[in-house]
Amino acid sequence: MNATLAGGFVDLIAIALFILGLHYLNTPATARFGNRLAMVGMAIALVAAGWQIFGVAWWAIALGVVVGGTIGIVAALRVKMTAMPQMVALYNGAGGGAAALIALVEYYVQGHNGASLNDVVSVSLVLSAIIGAISFAGSIIAFLKLQELMTGRPITYAGQQIVNGLIALAVVALGVWFVATGGHTAPWDFGVLLVVALALGVLFVLPIGGADMPVVISLLNSFTGLAVAIAGFEIGSTLLIICGALVGASGTLLTVLMGKAMNRSLTNVLFGAFGAQGGSEPAGGASGGPQNVRVASADDVAVMLAYAHKVIIVPGYGMAVAQAQHSVKALADQLEKRGVTVKYAIHPVAGRMPGHMNVLLAEANVPYPALLDMEDVNPEFPTTDVALVIGANDVTNPAARNVPSSPIYGMPILDVDKAQNVIVLKRSMRSGFAGIENPLYEMPNTSMLFGDAKASVEALTAAVKAL
C-alpha cells in the first residue's frame, strides 16, 4: 500500500473518531469517553502526518510541538474554572492565528518561483488569511476584556461603523486584487491584507460589551473552524476540511442558541454596542434607580431558607467573579441536611460563555441533575419558597416580560419573581453590566442582601448552621 493511501485511511479513522467523540458528548456520563476517542483520533492523525513528512525540517516541527504542547498542558492544568471563557478565547485565537500563518507560508511556497496560483488556492489563501487573522485579533481583544485587562464596557466612538466598514472594504479589495492576478500582486499585498484583517478583528470586538461575550466567543469559535476548513483547501486535506467544518458548525449553532437566549440578532450584538450608555435607562423615573428596596440581614434570610420546602439558586456572573461556587455548595449542603429541596436554575447566557455556570457548579461538586435549564425550571418557581439570586441580574429581569420599552424586552428570562420570596445577593445597587434597571428589586416579595457574593453566602451558611 502506498504512503498516500495509507495516510488517507488513517485520516479517515481519525475523522470517524472525532465525529464519534463529539457524539458521545451528548450525555455527561459518556462525555469523557467521547473526549478520549477524539484524543486517540488526534494522536493517530499526528503520528501519520509526522511519518509522511518524516525528516524534512523535523527540528522546526518538533520545536513547535514541544513548546506548544507544554504551554497548552500547563495552561490547561492551571487555569481556574472561572477563567474558562478567557481560556477558550485564547484557544480560538490560536487556531485562527495558525490558519492565517499557514496561508502566509503557503503563499510564498506555492508562488515563490513566479508560478501563478490556481483560483482554488488563491481564494482559499485569501479567505483563510482574512478569517484567521480576524479570529486571532478578535479573540485577543475578547481575552483582554474577559480578563479585565481592559474595560468590559463597549468602546465606541463617532463614525465607528463607517471606519469599520471602510476597513472591511479594504480587506475585500486587497483580497480581490490578489485572486484576480493569481497571486502576482505587489509583494506587500498579502502582508498588508493580513495586517488590515488583524485591525478589523480588533475593531469589531471593541464595541461589544462583556455581557455579550457568550455570543462573541461562540462566533469566534465558528470563525476559527471556518479558517481551518479553508486552510484544508490550500493543502488538499480532507482531514482539515472536515474538522474545520465540525467546529464551524458547532460555533454557529452555539452563536444561534446564545442569540435566541437574549432575543437579539447577531447584527444587534455585533453593532448594537449594548449597554454603552451604562445606567442611563429611564425605567427608574426621575429619581433614577430603584428606591423602595428592602434590605435583609443574613439572619433573616437564613431563617427563610432553613424553613423553606424548596429553594432554587440562580447563579450568574457575580458568582464567578466572587469565586463563590464552593460556598454556594456548602450552603446547599446545610439546607439539604435540614430537608430543604435545593435546585439550580441556569440561564443559557448566565456567565460569559455557554455552559459557564454548569462547569463552575460541577467544580463545586454539585451533581449535574440538580442543574435545570430555563424551560425546565420556570414552571417550578410558583411552587418555590425562596429563589436565591446570586450575582445574576439581567437574566432575572421581569421587564423583559412586561416593559416593552426595556432594551431587553422579549428576552426569555428565569421567572424568579413568581417565587414566594426572592433574595437577591448583590454587591451594590448599581445596575448590571448592560446598565438596565431591574424592577425585580422593588417587588414586594424581594429582599436584597448586599455584599460580596462569597462573603454573603458564607454568612448565610453560618447563620443556617446556628439555627
Added chain:
Amino acid sequence: MTDVNVFLGLLTVLILAVFVGFEVISKVPTTLHTPLMSATNAIHGVVVIGAMVAVSSLFAAGANGPWLTVAATVAVTLGAINVFGGFAVTERMLQMFRRKDSK
C-alpha cells in the same frame, strides 16, 4: 481527475461535514457547552497538521528564509497549544461532572 473535480469533491466533503456537525452538536446538552467548546478547540487544533505540511513544503521548496521559518514554526506551536491544551482542559472539566454527590 481535473482540478475542478478535485475542488468539487472537497467542497462536497465540506458541506456534508457541516451537516454532520449540526446534527451531532445539536444533541449536546447545554450543561456540556463549555467542555464542547474546549473539545472543538482541540479538534480545530488539527490545523497543526496543516502547519507541519507548511513547514515541510517550505523546506522542500527551498523557500525557507528565516522569517517564513519562524512563521511556520509559530503556526505549529499555536496548533499544538490547541491540541494539547484543548484536550487536557476538556478532560479536567469533564471529570468534575457527577451524577450524584460524591460525599
